[in-house]
Amino acid sequence: MVFKVYYQESIKxxxxxxxxxxxxxxxxxxREVRAKIxxxxxxxxFVQEVKGAFLEYEKQNEDFTVLEN
Structure with missing residues (x-):
């Protein structure tokens, strides 16, 4: 599954x-995604699962890349 993670650069x-x-x-x-990062x-x-039409929409962005740890 693919998840979209919303974050700030620093914990501070x-x-x-x-x-x-x-x-x-x-x-x-x-839980696994949070452990990886x-x-x-x-x-x-926030961590959100991305699937279906939402995933297809996100893939249209030229900056779309999926990290694989």
């Missing part, structure tokens, strides 16, 4: 919508 940053970044990562569950020091706001 307060979540601000304008500074929120996203990445896509493969995993079996939200746990050592990066991100302040994770």
């Amino acid at each position: 940053e307060v979540p601000v919508r304008e500074k929120t970044k996203t990445l896509f990562i493969e995993g079996e569950s939200v 746990g050592d990066r020091g991100f302040n994770v706001e």
Whole structure:
């Protein structure tokens, strides 16, 4: 499954919508995705499974890449 992760660059940053970044990562569950990126020091706001039409829409973005840890 593919998950979209909304995060801030640093765990010390307060979540601000304008500074929120996203990445896509493969995993079996939200827990597994959080474990995969746990050592990066991100302040994770939200993890959402992406599938179906939503995934197809995201794939149209030229910056779409899926991290595989």
